[in-house]
Amino acid sequence: MSTQMVRKQIYIPKRQHILLKQLAKAQGISESELIRQAIDREILGEVNQPTKTAHHTAWQEIVSFIRERQQAVGGATQPLLWDREAIYAERENRWVEEKNED
Numbered sequence: 186m187s188t189q190m191v192r193k194q195i196y197i198p199k200r201q202h203i204l205l206k207q208l209a210k211a212q213g214i215s216e217s218e219l220i221r222q223a224i225d226r227e228i229l230g231e232v233n234q235p236t237k238t239a240h241h242t243a244w245q246e247i248v249s250f251i252r253e254r255q256q257a258v259g260g261a262t263q264p265l266l267w268d269r270e271a272i273y274a275e276r277e278n279r280w281v282e283e284k285n286e287d
Contacts, residue, residue, distance in 0.1 A: 197205070209216045 205216050205219060209219045212219065
């Protein structure tokens with residue numbers, strides 16, 4: 186079953202043009218198909234529904250990694266605090282230990 190297509194010529198800002206190209210390439214579809222999908226979402230009222238993009242997937246991976254790291258350190262949620270002097274002292278101690286090993 187084929188769908189009859191109608192040609193439409195539109196003007197979009199350069200920013201949208203660049204983003205459209207990038208998104209179409211990332212999703213592996215044509216720019217035209219991407220526009221048709223956006224029109225369908227608008228017509229069907231799905232505009233406010235988030236679409237699963239590479240960015241969303243990457244963000245979910247980051248959140249998962251952070252949660253895994255929190256569990257690995259016993260669920261610590263407090264930030265690590267140190268000052269410049271403590272960092273220099275720790276670095277100096279490592280250097281002294283390395284020199285003593287030689």
